[in-house]
Amino acid sequence: MKDRRVVVVPCSGIGKSLGTVGRVATYKVIERMKPEKTRTVCLALLTMGNGDALRLVRENPCIAIDGCPAQCSKKNIEVSMGKLAHNIVVTDVLRNNRSLKPEGVIELNDQGDKLAEIIAGMVSEKVDEILRKEK
Amino acid sequence: MTLAKGKVGIISCSGEDLPEGTISRVATRLVLEKLRPDQTVTLCLPLFLAGGEDERAFARVFPTIAVDGCSKKCAEAGTKKYSGKPVATILISEVMKKYPHLKIKSREKLEPQEMELATKVAEEIAKKVDEILCKKAKK
Numbered sequence: 001m002k003d004r005r006v007v008v009v010p011c012s013g014i015g016k017s018l019g020t021v022g023r024v025a026t027y028k029v030i031e032r033m034k035p036e037k038t039r040t041v042c043l044a045l046l047t048m049g050n051g052d053a054l055r056l057v058r059e060n061p062c063i064a065i066d067g068c069p070a071q072c073s074k075k076n077i078e079v080s081m082g083k084l085a086h087n088i089v090v091t092d093v094l095r096n097n098r099s100l101k102p103e104g105v106i107e108l109n110d111q112g113d114k115l116a117e118i119i120a121g122m123v124s125e126k127v128d129e130i131l132r133k134e135k
Numbered sequence: 136m137t138l139a140k141g142k143v144g145i146i147s148c149s150g151e152d153l154p155e156g157t158i159s160r161v162a163t164r165l166v167l168e169k170l171r172p173d174q175t176v177t178l179c180l181p182l183f184l185a186g187g188e189d190e191r192a193f194a195r196v197f198p199t200i201a202v203d204g205c206s207k208k209c210a211e212a213g214t215k216k217y218s219g220k221p222v223a224t225i226l227i228s229e230v231m232k233k234y235p236h237l238k239i240k241s242r243e244k245l246e247p248q249e250m251e252l253a254t255k256v257a258e259e260i261a262k263k264v265d266e267i268l269c270k271k272a273k274k
Contacts, residue, residue: 012149012179014160019179023151027243042156044149044180044209048216072181079184106164107244 004134006038006085006127007057009046010065011073017102018090019067021116024108026065028120034127047076057082061130063123066090085130093119141271143264144197145177146221148210154239154249155204155227161245162227162256163202170261174268180210183217194219198267200260203227223263230256 010026013019030038039056046053057080064073064087074087094100094115102112147163150156167175176197182190193199194214201210201221211224230252231237237252245253 010151012147012151012160012181014147014149014163014177014179024243026151031243040151042148042150042152042209044213045152045207047181047184048207048209048212050207070179070182070185072179072185075185076181106161106168 004131005060006034006130007060007062007082008038008040008065008123008127009043009057009062009073009077010040011067011071012043013067013072014105016067017105017108017112018094020105020108021090021102021112021119022065022067022073022088024113024116025119025123028116029123029127033120033124037127037131043073043076046080046082049080054080054082059083061085061134063087063126063130065119065123086126088119088122090115090119093122141268142174142176142197143171143267144193144199145175145202145260145264146180146194146199146210146214147177147202148204148208149180150204150209151242153204154242155231157242157245158227158239158249158253158256159202159204159210161250161253162260165253165257166260166264170257171264174264180213183213191218194221198222198271200225200263200267202256202260222267225256225259225263227256230259 008026010022066073067090077084100111100115103109147159199221201224203210204227239249
């Protein structure tokens with residue numbers, strides 16, 4: 001397929017700063033690191049069973065980024081019968097980067113942004129790997 | 136989730152794909168953190184589906200305000216479908232019509248003009264919170 005992209009889906013994560021970390025990581029990937037190879041979709045739209053959103057996650061590989069172990073993004077992609085190719089939980093990444101103390105939901109502090117950068121790098125590598133395998 | 140009575144629940148659309156979604160999210164947080172911290176609570180919208188009975192009871196316990204970025208109104212529809220009908224809905228695209236000079240384009244970090252719009256939306260949400268709690272107190 002010519003316009004095949006990896007769909008990066010962060011959880012909405014409005015209650016915790018780690019939700020914002022996932023969201024910011026997503027924008028780093030889709031707007032700066034891999035704009036030609038990725039896109040996102042509103043998770044709520046998918047949750048509501050919107051036809052276009054369902055088609056998007058069923059026809060393209062997806063990476064879920066979840067802020068907490070509830071893993072709303074991963075679960076909603078699975079329930080939607082989307083092609084979940086990979087998932088990242090921010091708390092797991094934080095465990096390996098204990099010196100970082102992310103804070104803020106409206107705006108992340110510098111450490112939160114650094115964590116988002118680390119996650120964006122992981123997602124970016126995974127995007128290349130997924131698209132390479134699909135060729 | 137801890138359920139506390141006498142509060143208003145605010146459910147924002149996740150809106151990852153649109154700048155309006157980020158405005159919705161930031162406005163919601165401004166109400167929770169700055170304008171009405173003691174009168175409001177929130178819940179991640181997709182948690183209605185991924186979560187358990189506690190999460191789904193949210194709109195049955197709290198009167199809720201849905202804050203939606205676009206006319207698809209996922210927050211309103213999702214809250215109604217999985218939990219209970221919201222008392223009110225605030226639509227970002229409608230609020231934007233009142234402030235045509237405020238243009239938005241960022242999804243990640245809001246520019247000053249975008250933050251101004253988010254603040255205007257937050258003020259409308261806060262006003263609605265007051266109305267709901269006032270009506271509740273009169274009952």
